[in-house]
Structures are given as structure tokens and as C-alpha cells.
Amino acid sequence: MRLQTNKNNDKNEFSRREFCKNTAVATGGILASSFPLKSMAHVQENKTLKLAVVGCGGRGSGAVVQALSADDNVELVAMADAFKDRIVSSLKGIQEHFSGIKKIHINEKNLYTGFNAYKKAIDKADVVILTTPPGFRPQHFEYAIANDKHVFMEKPLATDAPGIRSVLKTAKIADEKKLNVVVGLQRHYENKYIKIFDKVIKGEIGKIISGQVYWNDDGVWVKKRQSGQSELEYQMRNWYYFNWLCGDHILEQHIHNIDVANWFVGSYPVSAQGMGGRQIRNGIDHGQIFDHHFVEFTYGNGTVISSQCRHQPGTMARVDEVFQGTEGSVVLGKGEIKNLLGDITYSYPTNYWDSDNEPNPYQVEHDMLFQSIREGNVISNTEYGAKSTLTAIMGRMATYTGKIISWEQVLNSKQKLVPDNLDWDSTPPVLPNKKGEYEIPKPGVTIID
Amino acid sequence: MLLSVLCSISFYFSFSNYTQKINGTTNTIEFIAIPGGQFNMGSPKNESNRKEDEGPQKTIEISPFWMSKYETTWDLYHLFMERKIDKIFQSGNYENEVSIEVDVVSRATTPYMEMSFGMGVEGYPAINMTHYAASKFCEWLSAITGNYYRLPTEAEWEYACRAGSQSAYSFGDNSSKLNEYAWYRNNSNGSYKKVGMKKPNPWGLYDMHGNVSEWTLDQYIFNGYEQRKNIVDPFLKASQTYPRTARGGSWKDTPSLLRSASRIASNSKWKKRDPQIPKSKWWHTNAPFIGFRIVRPLKTPSKDKQKMFWEK
Numbered sequence: 192m193r194l195q196t197n198k199n200n201d202k203n204e205f206s207r208r209e210f211c212k213n214t215a216v217a218t219g220g221i222l223a224s225s226f227p228l229k230s231m232a233h234v235q236e237n238k239t240l241k242l243a244v245v246g247c248g249g250r251g252s253g254a255v256v257q258a259l260s261a262d263d264n265v266e267l268v269a270m271a272d273a274f275k276d277r278i279v280s281s282l283k284g285i286q287e288h289f290s291g292i293k294k295i296h297i298n299e300k301n302l303y304t305g306f307n308a309y310k311k312a313i314d315k316a317d318v319v320i321l322t323t324p325p326g327f328r329p330q331h332f333e334y335a336i337a338n339d340k341h342v343f344m345e346k347p348l349a350t351d352a353p354g355i356r357s358v359l360k361t362a363k364i365a366d367e368k369k370l371n372v373v374v375g376l377q378r379h380y381e382n383k384y385i386k387i388f389d390k391v392i393k394g395e396i397g398k399i400i401s402g403q404v405y406w407n408d409d410g411v412w413v414k415k416r417q418s419g420q421s422e423l424e425y426q427m428r429n430w431y432y433f434n435w436l437c438g439d440h441i442l443e444q445h446i447h448n449i450d451v452a453n454w455f456v457g458s459y460p461v462s463a464q465g466m467g468g469r470q471i472r473n474g475i476d477h478g479q480i481f482d483h484h485f486v487e488f489t490y491g492n493g494t495v496i497s498s499q500c501r502h503q504p505g506t507m508a509r510v511d512e513v514f515q516g517t518e519g520s521v522v523l524g525k526g527e528i529k530n531l532l533g534d535i536t537y538s539y540p541t542n543y544w545d546s547d548n549e550p551n552p553y554q555v556e557h558d559m560l561f562q563s564i565r566e567g568n569v570i571s572n573t574e575y576g577a578k579s580t581l582t583a584i585m586g587r588m589a590t591y592t593g594k595i596i597s598w599e600q601v602l603n604s605k606q607k608l609v610p611d612n613l614d615w616d617s618t619p620p621v622l623p624n625k626k627g628e629y630e631i632p633k634p635g636v637t638i639i640d
Numbered sequence: 641m642l643l644s645v646l647c648s649i650s651f652y653f654s655f656s657n658y659t660q661k662i663n664g665t666t667n668t669i670e671f672i673a674i675p676g677g678q679f680n681m682g683s684p685k686n687e688s689n690r691k692e693d694e695g696p697q698k699t700i701e702i703s704p705f706w707m708s709k710y711e712t713t714w715d716l717y718h719l720f721m722e723r724k725i726d727k728i729f730q731s732g733n734y735e736n737e738v739s740i741e742v743d744v745v746s747r748a749t750t751p752y753m754e755m756s757f758g759m760g761v762e763g764y765p766a767i768n769m770t771h772y773a774a775s776k777f778c779e780w781l782s783a784i785t786g787n788y789y790r791l792p793t794e795a796e797w798e799y800a801c802r803a804g805s806q807s808a809y810s811f812g813d814n815s816s817k818l819n820e821y822a823w824y825r826n827n828s829n830g831s832y833k834k835v836g837m838k839k840p841n842p843w844g845l846y847d848m849h850g851n852v853s854e855w856t857l858d859q860y861i862f863n864g865y866e867q868r869k870n871i872v873d874p875f876l877k878a879s880q881t882y883p884r885t886a887r888g889g890s891w892k893d894t895p896s897l898l899r900s901a902s903r904i905a906s907n908s909k910w911k912k913r914d915p916q917i918p919k920s921k922w923w924h925t926n927a928p929f930i931g932f933r934i935v936r937p938l939k940t941p942s943k944d945k946q947k948m949f950w951e952k
Contacts, residue, residue, distance in 0.1 A: 249916030253916045508754045509754060552913075
């Protein structure tokens with residue numbers, strides 16, 4: 192099983208040796224000795240770490256606050272977003288959060304807007320936060336790693352398979368450069384999950400044979416079309432409802448639960464089949480995405496995970512992961528393990544809402560990132576982040592087409608949703624008809640290469 | 641006191657229990673008429689598990705009001721979250737106490753988390769809403785019904801909870817009887833329960849002790865009782881988001897926090913896990929123990945005053 196982080200020293204030693212060995216093989220031993228033992232970014236313990244954020248929505252602003260709280264010597268030096276107003280409100284929120292605690296000052300010149308703003312912001316920093324809509328993540332991640340930056344990036348890591356292939360390629364470079372990459376799948380940083388995973392891996396419920404994962408709730412915000420907006424600006428503002436930007440909610444939200452399934456089962460599915468559609472959330476400002484998906488993910492060992500995600504107000508709400516094993520079962524939401532007789536054999540003592548006793552996993556992500564940078568260690572979350580993203584894309588392909596989709600099929604999929612070299616004059620990759628409606632996938636009709 | 645109650649009742653002939661209908665839905669809200677009167681607010685020094693913020697006791701006078709029989713359920717709160725019935729004409733209301741356009745009442749944002757935390761929805765108390773959100777629920781309900789609703793003041797809440805009693809709980813001092821009246825740490829199995837499953841207090845109000853803690857209007861000040869000058873319908877208007885006062889204790893609390901006089905101060909940590917900045921003004925992410933119930937004063941305040949009780 193992959194580990195949470197490389198905090199454990201033995202593991203680091205192991206990674207380093209493995210890394211040197213692999214490098215030696217690949218390069219005939221020439222480069223092996225030229226790599227420093229510690230991270231290539233050469234960060235000294237006391238150096239001020241410069242922080243840039245790309246994508247200044249609520250989550251990006253939250254991540255900035257967490258980064259600035261994680262380490263005493265971090266300075267926010269640059270911000271980038273497609274829209275100026277998002278930067279202004281983000282900075283205001285961050286300043287208000289720290290009001291009376293510390294002053295957040297940033298040079299006006301270092302606030303960058305537009306589609307290429309990310310480059311200028313990333314150039315200024317040691318550590319970057321990538322929190323735009325996920326369609327842009329692969330190119331931002333590629334640029335950050337090419338320029339030797341440590342990265343915190345939100346899930347999901349792309350909206351299409353070409354994006355994931357790019358992220359996996361970049362991940363290798365990041366590993367070679369020993370750059371830290373933390374991915375915002377925060378259940379990996381939440382005590383309850385870590386503790387229960389430890390019990391499951393030690394065999395407390397035997398071998399997992401099935402499971403159910405859920406993200407059923409009311410759905411998210413809608414940004415209505417405003418007069419005077421270009422089509423591209425409208426889609427960028429109302430990004431949740433456009434697949435090239437968001438990837439549908441099976442990807443954007445439900446990835447958390449699908450990722451837990453991959454984590455606990457210990458591999459990635461070999462195939463997926465499912466169904467979905469849009470029955471309730473089908474208005475003019477709801478773009479292209481479905482309001483429900485139900486997918487069966489089948490793993491190589493025969494384990495089947497049922498995944499359901501629904502955005503329909505007034506229906507059963509549940510966000511959870513449940514697994515059945517040969518010797519018991521576990522419900523992650525409740526933090527409870529039962530044996531086959533139904534007796535509770537373990538119950539997580541507190542819960543994540545217990546604000547006095549439970550660490551906030553969103554904060555822990557940044558605490559560990561900055562500690563790792565300071566100590567010259569390496570955290571690498573990209574591979575599981577990318578492969579869980581791909582799992583969700585696979586589920587989406589299954590519900591859109593109504594066909595069985597294999598892992599190889601999605602990994603090699605040519606469907607490219609995100610255009611290269613966008614600017615404000617570009618035509619967006621999807622356009623509405625005269626009534627303002629977008630093409631909705633039709634199971635049995637829609638074909639995805 | 642009895643005389644003044646009788647006078648009130650004879651003067652306000654319509655002052656009795658009633659059911660508020662909400663047209664366009666099958667939901668209703670039951671209200672109990674709470675007679676005006678005097679009571680000793682706070683706890684005596686010899687009450688066991690008493691905290692300093694519960695004193696000094698003072699005699700307080702309370703004007704009559706109606707209070708909802710149950711804690712506000714998700715069934716009702718979802719109507720406010722969804723706002724689908726705003727345009728449905730609400731006929732058959734008592735008086736036109738309120739005339740505001742429902743459109744001007746702010747809309748709650750959709751939470752990113754599943755806010756019942758898997759503890760149940762239909763018939764269960766709504767939780768995790770901010771004080772602001774609970775107040776906006778009241779404003780919205782007032783706008784669609786024409787009746788004036790708001791959160792109770794801390795004094796009204798304690799008066800209604802005590803229901804004439806002077807003891808630690810409305811049923812006496814013995815916490816071993818709590819199981820008959822309340823959901824709390826020892827019997828809740830780590831979850832809230834449907835409203836109205838236990839015995840009511842002497843005035844017919846359910847779950848005043850336990851199940852979920854309930855928002856009141858007042859700012860929490862540790863020595864607030866000592867500073868208090870006004871003894872008629874006292875209310876400490878909040879000027880800061882934190883701390884505000886909640887009452888009654890919840891499914892996760894020990895018996896001492898369920899006492900009639902016990903005060904709970906809200907805290908910014910109740911939003912600790914909110915990953916966004918600015919953090920939601922509608923939702924707490926770490927407070928699945930906070931809910932609310934609503935009141936309607938018999939004497940409707942003026943328009944300006946109405947607004948004051950709904951503001952943040």
C-alpha cells in the first residue's frame with residue numbers, strides 16, 4: 192500500500208535509495224551522484240518561503256490561509272486568477288482572516304489576471320497553490336514543476352484523460368526533482384480515516400469484497416448568465432456546469448469517495464459500468480452535466496464498489512464510504528467497524544466536528560507540506576490523485592455512454608476537453624444552441640474515444 | 641403575577657395555542673402560548689454544577705409570546721434553503737403583522753458538506769446553521785406568513801424552559817430523571833433524535849433540555865447578569881459574531897449543560913473545518929449540536945424593531 196506521506200524516516204531512506212538506484216539504471220550512473228541528498232529546491236530551514244496562489248475562489252483563499260498558518264515564515268507574494276474581482280475579494284478575505292494577527296501585504300503589481308497569469312505568479316514563488324477549476328490543473332502543474340516549485344493542488348487533477356497523462360508525466364519529473372506535491376484529497380490527512388485504514392490494512396475486516404461510496408446532496412451554486420458577458424466568460428464564471436472546466440460532479444466532488452475506495456481496496460478498478468442522467472437540475476444555467484450517476488467499479492481481485500452521486504434537493508443526503516470484508520464491515524462516516532455478527536468492534540472515539548480535539552485535515556495538509564519542505568523531505572500525492580481522478584473520469588465515461596469502460600480504455604482515451612492556448616477571444620470548446628441549451632450526453636448514443 | 645396573566649389573556653382574547661400552516665407544503669408549526677410573568681433568571685449559588693456565568697439571579701419580567709412546541713426540523717429548514725414556495729399566497733394568517741417582500745430576504749447558500757452528518761432528516765432537528773441563518777429563517781417565515789417570528793431572547797428561552805420551576809431542570813433537581821425528558825450524552829448513542837420523542841415540560845414544550853442546543857438572540861457575556869439593568873424583557877443585542885448564547889444542551893452533552901440556567905457560548909471554532917475563505921456565513925461545519933426554535937411575541941414590535949431582531 193502506498194503511504195500517506197513520507198514523514199517516516201525509514202521510508203525516506205528507502206525512497207531515496209530506490210530513487211538513486213532507478214536513476215542510476217536510467218542514466219548509466221552519471222547523474223546519480225550529482226543529485227543532492229536533500230530536496231533539489233535547496234530550501235534552508237529558516238528561509239522565507241514565498242507563496243503564490245493560482246485560482247482565487249473560496250477554496251484557493253482558504254488554502255492560502257492554511258499555508259500562511261502552517262509556517263511562521265511564509266509570505267504571500269503573488270496571486271493569479273482569470274478575473275480581477277476574484278483576486279480583490281480573495282485578498283480581502285485573507286486580510287480579514289488575519290486581521291489583528293498579522294499583516295498581509297502584497298504588491299499590486301503581483302496580482303495577475305487572465306489565462307496566462309499563472310506563469311507570472313508561479314515565477315515569483317517557492318510554493319504554489321493550484322486551485323483553479325480542474326480543467327486547467329495539468330498545464331499549471333506542468334509549469335510549476337518545470338520551474339522547481341513545491342505544490343499544493345486541489346482535486347481533481349484534470350477533467351480528461353490527456354490531462355491525466357500529462358499530470359502523471361509531470362509527477363515523474365516532480366519525483367526526480369524531489370519536489371513536494373500535496374493533493375487536496377484531505378481524507379488522507381484526516382485522523383479518523385488514517386486510523387481506520389490502519390485497522391483495515393491489518394485485517395480487522397478481512398479482505399474487502401464490496402463497498403458503497405456516496406456523495407448525495409443538494410448540489411452547488413449556480414452563476415446565472417449576465418448581460419454583456421461573452422460566452423467564454425459565462426462558462427468560466429459558471430464553471431461547475433461545463434465539463435471541460437469541471438468534469439461533472441462525479442469527478443469534482445465524488446472523487447473524494449471514489450478515492451477512498453481505491454485507497455482501501457488497494458488498487459484501481461479494471462472496469463466500470465453505470466447509468467446516469469439529469470432529471471431535476473436541467474435548467475438553462477445548468478450547462479451540460481448530469482444530476483445523478485450510479486457506477487459499479489470492478490477491481491482485478493473481483494471486488495465491486497458501487498458508487499452513487501446525486502445533486503437533487505429533497506432526496507436522501509449522504510456522503511460516506513462503506514466496505515464489507517470477509518470478516519467484518521466498516522462505515523467511515525460513523526467511524527465504526529463491525530464483525531460479521533454485527534457487534535461493534537471499534538468506534539472512532541471522537542469525530543471530525545469535535546473542534547477542540549480533532550485536527551482540521553485541511554490545515555494538516557499544509558502543516559505537513561511545509562514541514563516536509565523545511566526538513567528536505569518529499570511528499571508525493573500526485574499518483575493516487577491522478578489515478579483516482581482517472582477512476583472518476585472512467586465512471587463518467589460509463590454513465591455518459593452506457594457502455595462498459597476498461598481502465599486501459601480510459602487511460603488511453605483521446606477525448607480532449609480542454610483547448611490549448613486560450614485567451615479571452617477564444618471560442619469555448621462547447622457552445623449553446625439558439626435556445627441557450629448545450630448538448631447533453633445520451634447513454635447508448637454518445638460515443639467517447 | 642396571576643392577575644397580570646389573567647389580564648393579558650382577557651385583553652388579548654386570541655392568545656392561545658395555534659398551528660401555523662405553510663401553504664404549498666404539508667408542513668405546519670405548532671405554537672404554545674406562553675403567558676407573561678416573572679421568574680428568577682439564573683441559578684442559585686447552591687445549585688450543583690452551577691457556573692459563575694449563571695448569576696447573580698435576578699427577577700425578570702417577561703411579556704407573553706408564543707413558542708414553537710418543537711425544535712425547528714430539517715423539513716422546515718429545507719423549505720427555507722430551497723425557497724420554492726416564496727410566491728405561493730399564504731392565506732388564513734392571523735394578522736398582517738409583517739409586510740416585507742420575501743424577495744429581499746437573503747438566500748442561504750448550498751453547503752459543501754452534507755449537513756445532517758448522516759444523523760437523519762425527516763422529523764429530525766436542523767443543525768449546523770449559523771445564528772445569522774437562523775435569524776434569516778425567521779425573517780423568511782415572517783415574510784411568507786405575515787406573522788412576526790424571531791429567535792427567543794435568552795431570558796424568554798429560560799423562562800419558557802423553566803415553565804414555572806425553580807429547580808435545575810423543569811422536572812426537578814434530580815438528573816437521574818433526565819432520561820424521561822431529554823436526549824443527552826448517556827442515552828443518545830452519539831446522534832440527535834426526532835423531535836418530540838420525550839416528555840414535554842410543564843408548559844408543553846418538547847426537547848427544551850437536550851437533543852440540540854438552541855440559539856437565542858443575545859450576545860454572550862460571562863458576567864452579563866451582573867451588568868444587567870433592565871429587568872423587563874431584557875435582551876443584549878449582539879454587536880459581534882462571537883460569542884452568542886445557546887441554551888438547553890444537546891445529544892452530546894453531560895447533564896450539567898442541560899440545566900435550565902446553563903449557558904453555552906458560540907465560538908469561531910464551530911467553523912473550523914470550513915475550507916473556504918471567507919468562511920460561510922450560513923453554515924457551521926463543526927456544530928452538529930446547534931439548532932433553534934422560534935417565538936412570536938404577542939405584542940408585535942414596530943417595523944424598525946422587527947428588522948433589528950433579524951439582523952446579524
